[in-house]
Amino acid sequence: MNWGVRAVSIVAAVGFCFLIQTVSLGFGADIQRLIALAGLYVTLAVSLNLINGITGQFSIGHAAFYMIGAYTTGYLSIQFLKNSGMPGPVWLLLMMLAGAIMASLAGLVVGLPSLRLKGDYLAIVTLGFGEIVRIIVVNSPFDVSFFGVFKFFTFPNLGGAYALDKIPAIRELWLIWLLAVVCIAVCRNLLKTAHGLAFLSVREDEVASLAMGVNVTRIKVTAFMIGSAFAGAAGALLAHYETSILPSTFAMDVSFIILTMVVLGGTGSITGSALAAITLFALPEVLRRNKEPVTGGTFLAIVIGVIAAVVLIRWFQNEYHGSKNKKTAGYFASVAASAIVAFGLTFALNAIPALHDKAFEGSKLRMVIFAGSLIIVMLIRPEGVFAHHEFSWTWLKKVLRIKPKSEALAT
Amino acid sequence: MSAVLSLKGATIRFGGLVAVNDVTFDIEKGDLFGLIGPNGAGKTTCFNLITGVYRPTSGEIFFNEKLINGLAPNRICAMGIARTFQNIRLFQALTVLENVVIGGFLRHKASLASALAYLPPAITETSRLEREAMDLLEVLDLADVAQTRSADLPYGKQRRLEIARAMATQPELLLLDEPAAGMNPNEKEDLAQTVRLIRDQFGKTILLIEHDMKFVMGICEKIVVLDHGEEIAYGPPSAIRNDPKVIEAYLGEAV
Ligand SMILES: Nc1ncnc2c1ncn2[C@@H]1O[C@H](COP(=O)(O)OP(=O)(O)OP(=O)(O)O)[C@@H](O)[C@H]1O
Ligand SMILES: [Mg+2]
Numbered sequence: 001m002n003w004g005v006r007a008v009s010i011v012a013a014v015g016f017c018f019l020i021q022t023v024s025l026g027f028g029a030d031i032q033r034l035i036a037l038a039g040l041y042v043t044l045a046v047s048l049n050l051i052n053g054i055t056g057q058f059s060i061g062h063a064a065f066y067m068i069g070a071y072t073t074g075y076l077s078i079q080f081l082k083n084s085g086m087p088g089p090v091w092l093l094l095m096m097l098a099g100a101i102m103a104s105l106a107g108l109v110v111g112l113p114s115l116r117l118k119g120d121y122l123a124i125v126t127l128g129f130g131e132i133v134r135i136i137v138v139n140s141p142f143d144v145s146f147f148g149v150f151k152f153f154t155f156p157n158l159g160g161a162y163a164l165d166k167i168p169a170i171r172e173l174w175l176i177w178l179l180a181v182v183c184i185a186v187c188r189n190l191l192k193t194a195h196g197l198a199f200l201s202v203r204e205d206e207v208a209s210l211a212m213g214v215n216v217t218r219i220k221v222t223a224f225m226i227g228s229a230f231a232g233a234a235g236a237l238l239a240h241y242e243t244s245i246l247p248s249t250f251a252m253d254v255s256f257i258i259l260t261m262v263v264l265g266g267t268g269s270i271t272g273s274a275l276a277a278i279t280l281f282a283l284p285e286v287l288r289r290n291k292e293p294v295t296g297g298t299f300l301a302i303v304i305g306v307i308a309a310v311v312l313i314r315w316f317q318n319e320y321h322g323s324k325n326k327k328t329a330g331y332f333a334s335v336a337a338s339a340i341v342a343f344g345l346t347f348a349l350n351a352i353p354a355l356h357d358k359a360f361e362g363s364k365l366r367m368v369i370f371a372g373s374l375i376i377v378m379l380i381r382p383e384g385v386f387a388h389h390e391f392s393w394t395w396l397k398k399v400l401r402i403k404p405k406s407e408a409l410a411t
Numbered sequence: 412m413s414a415v416l417s418l419k420g421a422t423i424r425f426g427g428l429v430a431v432n433d434v435t436f437d438i439e440k441g442d443l444f445g446l447i448g449p450n451g452a453g454k455t456t457c458f459n460l461i462t463g464v465y466r467p468t469s470g471e472i473f474f475n476e477k478l479i480n481g482l483a484p485n486r487i488c489a490m491g492i493a494r495t496f497q498n499i500r501l502f503q504a505l506t507v508l509e510n511v512v513i514g515g516f517l518r519h520k521a522s523l524a525s526a527l528a529y530l531p532p533a534i535t536e537t538s539r540l541e542r543e544a545m546d547l548l549e550v551l552d553l554a555d556v557a558q559t560r561s562a563d564l565p566y567g568k569q570r571r572l573e574i575a576r577a578m579a580t581q582p583e584l585l586l587l588d589e590p591a592a593g594m595n596p597n598e599k600e601d602l603a604q605t606v607r608l609i610r611d612q613f614g615k616t617i618l619l620i621e622h623d624m625k626f627v628m629g630i631c632e633k634i635v636v637l638d639h640g641e642e643i644a645y646g647p648p649s650a651i652r653n654d655p656k657v658i659e660a661y662l663g664e665a666v
Contacts, residue, residue, distance in 0.1 A: 190526055192537075194515075194519050194536060195527075197512055197513050198513060205503075210464075211488060212485075222523065
């Protein structure tokens with residue numbers, strides 16, 4: 001291994017985190033918060049990708065681990081930070097560790113049933129687990145007793161259905177992004193070694209993995225524990241950034257959003273998960289900022305444009321038998337043609353009063369965008385945008401320099 | 412001489428069906444042993460019993476005199492029994508080389524932590540396994556497709572890759588489930604040579620299931636015949652060929 005390159009990358013990564021912090025300090029508090037949340041979503045998506053994409057365990061309750069990290073450390077900080085006398089960042093690091101440990105213990109609990117369950121059944125268990133965690137918090141405080149006869153202890157008050165607030169604020173943007181970078185690096189490292197292949201083998205074929213002596217049980221539980229540890233650490237960062245957290249912050253739809261990021265990015269691709277996390281997080285926020293209402297006509301025009309593009313692209317994929325370059329040109333042409341049609345339609349449709357007068361805010365379209373992009377990707381690229389590819393310099397070179405067929409065959 | 416593998420009255424029932432019924436045989440070290448029988452005779456189920464996919468309803472299975480009934484498949488593999496699958500089960504999205512590296516993973520000595528941090532122990536172990544995998548690919552004549560996605564290989568090569576992957580676990584006993592299925596005569600000829608090579612050069616004991624009688628009779632020294640889960644004959648190819656029970660079991664099928 002080249003230690004020099006390694007040292008440079010580590011310095012660059014940490015430098016990148018501080019750069020993000022410095023740049024975002026130039027913006028207002030609301031933008032800063034978005035940059036922080038984006039970093040957390042990268043961690044969440046990449047860590048879920050380890051469980052779902054790399055190990056192939058269909059988990060849809062990732063928000064539960066995020067929640068466990070947030071509530072555990074929020075509660076600990078309220079109780080102990082004042083007396084600890086520790087500087088903020090050090091305490092925050094400690095809390096990330098605490099959140100990670102609690103969440104990964106929970107991951108162990110969820111990972112164990114996953115040994116017997118597959119696919120949909122496992123998905124239901126993880127979904128149920130998410131709800132259990134949420135309901136425990138909503139009902140806190142409560143007594144844990146043996147049929148009301150013998151009281152073991154009182155589960156602490158976590159704010160119930162209301163917020164757990166007055167969590168001491170420790171806002172370290174660089175730490176949030178460092179967690180994302182570390183999460184990416186850990187997954188990337190794993191995939192570069194034989195250990196990573198063992199994780200992939202579980203996804204590919206459990207029976208064959210077992211027959212090759214791979215300890216499938218151990219790998220599944222490990223994947224759950226590592227994945228949830230990162231979500232827990234992200235939760236700790238969230239709690240101290242927001243200072244006030246609600247059970248609804250971690251509701252089922254958050255789990256689905258994280259899952260959507262993984263699936264859209266390309267199951268198994270770290271690059272895909274990270275980029276999809278940023279894109280899918282930013283898109284609705286951009287819309288929210290855009291106060292200008294969307295009229296029914298514009299919306300309809302966009303929908304028609306998107307459908308036209310999908311239909312055309314699918315035609316080029318399935319019916320058109322030209323060279324690869326011509327096909328790519330066809331895709332671009334489809335998108336361009338559809339965009340022009342949509343643009344034209346905007347004027348035509350908005351001329352109809354019924355469509356023009358019915359306007360709504362762009363931010364209301366958040367869920368429509370998630371659902372829509374998922375459908376589009378499933379139609380034209382079911383393996384996700386990045387499929388199983390990863391970003392690397394050699395890959396970039398290969399993509400940019402589109403080889404002629406003969407040369408591609410020769411190599 | 413003590414047997415490498417011995418089945419003593421191995422039986423498994425699926426509801427009303429007795430898929431393997433009171434099967435008893437011994438395989439000695441260095442044997443090239445054949446397991447044959449008509450479709451649905453229970454051959455693959457026998458493999459599944461030996462490799463721990465199913466636990467026998469009754470009877471015992473010993474590997475080097477250790478009882479292995481009901482152990483987990485990965486434990487049994489670690490003890491030294493590796494198999495290939497009749498309905499090819501490669502890690503499809505992975506390359507040929509990666510498939511074989513996974514076969515070697517059970518001999519991997521670096522910790523998960525060193526893999527997560529990409530530290531020297533994990534790096535050297537990974538490259539050691541890759542080197543070993545390449546050596547095996549040479550033996551099975553797959554070195555030129557090492558970087559190909561395994562699902563993209565032609566059928567015959569997928570079968571060879573199954574063998575390479577099983578060999579990567581460095582087993583003492585190798586179970587091959589219809590390794591020649593779907594191969595053309597040339598490929599079968601190559602395969603027969605490879606199987607002999609694995610036994611002679613690598614010193615493996617081999618148990619193989621095969622429908623192609625010419626193939627089985629050509630390379631196996633001892634054969635067990637199953638029919639409807641029952642063992643109906645045992646002996647060298649010359650005896651099996653002329654056994655009236657075997658001929659009857661195969662009647663209607665081209666022998
Ligand atoms: N898990 C199972 N549940 C129920 N029945 C099974 C199961 N596995 C195998 N069987 C039945 O056991 C019988 C033997 O099957 P097996 O696959 O061992 O046959 P085989 O000798 O390998 O045949 P072939 O030559 O077609 O591969 C068949 O009737 C099959 O349907
Ligand atoms: Mg069979």
